[in-house]
Amino acid sequence: MWRVDLLQAAAVASVAVAIALFLAEGGAARFGDPGSALTSLGIIAGLAATDLVLVMLLLAARVPLIERAVGHDSAMALHTRLGKPVLLLLLAHGVLLLAGYAIADGVGLVAEAVAIWLLPDLPLAVLGFALFLAVVASSLVAVRRRLRYEVWHVIHLLVYVAVLAALPHQFGVGGLFVVGTWQWAYWLAITFGTFAAVVGWRVVAPLVATFRHGLVVERIDPVGDPGDGVVSVTMHGRRLGALRATGGQFFIWRFLAAGQWWQAHPYSLSAAPRADRLRITVRALGDGSASLAGIRPGTRVALEGPYGIFSEASRSRRRLTLVAAGIGVTPIRSLLESATFRPGEATVVLRTQGPAEGWLLDEVRELCHRRGATLITVPGGRGRGWLTPSAERQGLDLLALVPAIADSDLYVCGPRGWAEGVISEARAAGLADEQIHHERFDW
Template structure:
């Protein structure tokens, strides 16, 4: 393939020269981590179904089908609600086994499922009780809410969960700032907490047998414990140990800044190129809201570097940071750089999506000629790290192509409009003739990433060789 080369002066990449200690590498991803996590989740759902069966759920279907199905939907919704919490608890084995993107998708899917079943539970139980008591539906609902123990709290829990589900829908997320969405999303934890008293006080299936009681208390304990350990304790310990601060802020391109961070023994952070942290900078109001930013350079034991484009409040404030500002972090997260099938790699980025891929290009092992970088940008002025990318390409034998121009509005494509005469798969095979032998790493906006994945699949790349990280939330 003929790669484009910049004629700008070369920038020597010496990221290992000043390293006093080789950066600590994360533990490798074990193939069985993903299987164990998935099987555990399915086992919990099947166990809940077994509890319903053992509690005469099947027999009661004939006598009172509405109430029996209401019990079942309530049990399954409670289990899915706890699984939803665990999916975002930052459990290392799940994070490394699935990756943040897939966990977020599953979290959203399980969340919608749990809320749907909660509403079905409320409807079926209300209809069943109303039929048994020979009363009106609205009167029965009022009696349930006002007279049964814990039902007022359960009603508040349902309202919180419905709010979270509504604001997680794609149309709503497009209209909300990330900061507002993240704040509203925290109500899910409130919903889980408020639902517990109702389940213990009036949920006969939760206390019907010692086995059921042990299961539900264990499930709640694991969910709360996972949050306290990996969302609270581990970040506190890491921040107290490493004490990261802003070293300097560099303007890379219009609206794009890099922040270099230093601290105590950063080489002992188990982070790899391609991963990201959730950052909070103690620079004034709003510091409590975390923002995910990938490393844009390979960890070198001296500095960490993140780079962002001004796309919102969180990324815009990076440009205003001053040296010495304390940085709090959670992570590292993500598995983009820890999955690989063969020696050849192709990295495909759009805009600011170059940040994790630039770090991967620097850190990944590959032979000259075995790595390709395709960088999609509107114009040469939109390219970030141009000199660094050209220098890495020259030193390591990377085939580098910048794909400039507007995307076609007439079709769904990740390529510039000048390629509209050919299919995306045909162009990809032209740019990388042996693309089917490559692991592909993609980072960019969600719809653009989906178009890249579709063209790679059409070009013969196995799904297991395509690794993505999108900007969706």
């Protein structure tokens, strides 16, 4: 948790630096009259918005330092939370500048808007704002639920076009960033530094990993009832140990087959990584995952990662409790295989709708037997909380199932509402935030 707080503090500090440089290099003297004051406030709003947009891009760039410090989920959660404040700051930027210029020129808002529109690079800046508005709108929960992942992903790529469209007016209109000033150097450095990180970690690094490791689909194995649409995909490649992946982590996978190559999806490892093999287990929940069953052996695979801190790296206690629901068993199973613990120190709780939904259950049972972990299965429909109605009538909860839970690290993976129920009981049982590790199971 403190790492996330530190990351948020760094974002605030970067905004403070941007505003301080503006004030130090003449901005403080611009508040002498109402028109200039409004203009200055508009500039400050624009500086803050632009700085935070770059922070958002950096959070989504999958920079290893950020990924290892706070995890992919936390980084993307902060990225999402910044969207609305940035949009409001951009609106304030435009409105305050328009009002300030209108007062200074002694004209109405409409006349001033026409005059500003004729300035160089302003149409591009407006285009950038419109694109950013589309990106933020696509992130609203009500909208996101209606979009396929692929469509949502393409819309989000527009944020890079939005930033590039706004750059000319930032360095050109008004002469705010004079060449040779600290402001000019700061903005040039953070802008190109951010785009270098995006290109390096989102484009170059995945290409290098793909060609270096030569990952190829070895086989596709159905899991459980064929009607469930769950398959395990085993891939082999070269020097996979160099990826330094561990159980519980995930990669962004792109299967280079017709109709598939343009789709990239995050899937967790469902078995501990080996020097020459990786495995994922996927349920058909969308077009991309549904088509995996038809992938042929020999298909080449592009990958990004590994990502996530749902792994040994996050542990703070000797004991281990792993709780999963449905297909959320995949990272739990790989973590169970690779985690370090002695017999009696680990407990696995699997929540299923029924015997038919016990995907990878036989593998988990065998691992628990071999490693001395306790396995608890809870089959049946969901009750008011995360357990079944039958379990709730018996007064069972997380503490009753795992008496040593307060002295354990808890790893939870499953649907959001269900996982929140588990985490709520964990906190009630006395677990600190550092002991709770939650793998988000949505996009």
